[in-house]
Amino acid sequence: MEELKRMVAKEALKYVDDDMIIGLGTGSTTAYFIQMLGKKLMTGELEDVYGIPTSHQSRLLALESGVPVVSLDEVDAIDIAIDGADEVDQHLNLIKGRGAALTMEKIIEYRAGTFIVLVDESKLVEYLGQKMPVPIEVIPAAWRAIKEELEVFNATAELRMGVKKDGPVITDNGNFILDAKFERIEDPLDMEIELNNIPGVVENGIFADIADIVLVGTKEGVKKLER
Numbered sequence: 001m002e003e004l005k006r007m008v009a010k011e012a013l014k015y016v017d018d019d020m021i022i023g024l025g026t027g028s029t030t031a032y033f034i035q036m037l038g039k040k041l042m043t044g045e046l047e048d049v050y051g052i053p054t055s056h057q058s059r060l061l062a063l064e065s066g067v068p069v070v071s072l073d074e075v076d077a078i079d080i081a082i083d084g085a086d087e088v089d090q091h092l093n094l095i096k097g098r099g100a101a102l103t104m105e106k107i108i109e110y111r112a113g114t115f116i117v118l119v120d121e122s123k124l125v126e127y128l129g130q131k132m133p134v135p136i137e138v139i140p141a142a143w144r145a146i147k148e149e150l151e152v153f154n155a156t157a158e159l160r161m162g163v164k165k166d167g168p169v170i171t172d173n174g175n176f177i178l179d180a181k182f183e184r185i186e187d188p189l190d191m192e193i194e195l196n197n198i199p200g201v202v203e204n205g206i207f208a209d210i211a212d213i214v215l216v217g218t219k220e221g222v223k224k225l226e227r
């Protein structure tokens with residue numbers, strides 16, 4: 001599994017050129033990409049590349065790996081964004097947010113010229129919601145009301161609890177995460193919009209119609225899926 005992650009991260013480096021601004025996703029697969037990018041910058045194979053982190057995790061790792069970081073309000077455009085995903089359907093719609101960084105990820109990836117997703121083949125699904133819940137970032141005061149309101153969509157939601165921390169997970173933005181298990185998400189774009197219409201929802205982990213390229217790590221090599 002780690003080898004497949006490394007393989008797609010290496011492939012993603014081929015999309016990086018000098019003078020680029022790159023959205024840096026969150027998670028274990030993107031972590032390989034950030035480290036490899038840092039090495040290319042240190043050896044001088046790449047120059048004047050800046051990263052825009054999507055989380056504390058990617059910011060700390062970028063700084064540690066030698067990738068200079070900037071924030072969204074300091075740039076005019078983002079050339080590419082690189083990130084992992086938890087599920088990818090055949091139309092390249094995604095579920096993201098296992099790492100609770102979905103809000104900043106969507107802010108950056110929506111605005112990238114090209115959004116490239118890195119996964120291994122276990123993440124490919126027939127329909128969204130097949131294996132994973134949809135993480136929903138919510139304002140803490142509204143979590144219980146939203147949990148109940150999600151029943152309209154036949155979704156069962158759980159408040160995500162911390163590991164090595166008592167009580168709920170607190171996102172980088174100071175909010176809670178509800179993990180909502182749906183029976184089947186028939187229309188990802190419609191569901192993404194519906195969920196964001198609930199007052200108190202900050203953002204949800206359905207990324208419909210945003211990914212341009214998905215690089216899939218398989219035992220036979222990297223497969224490229226394109227929209």
Ligand SMILES: O=C(CO)[C@H](O)[C@H](O)COP(=O)(O)O
Nearest residue numbers: 027028029084097098099101
């Ligand atoms: O959405 C995410 C974090 O919020 C991650 O990109 C997603 O969970 C994939 O992570 P990994 O590469 O570790 O499997």
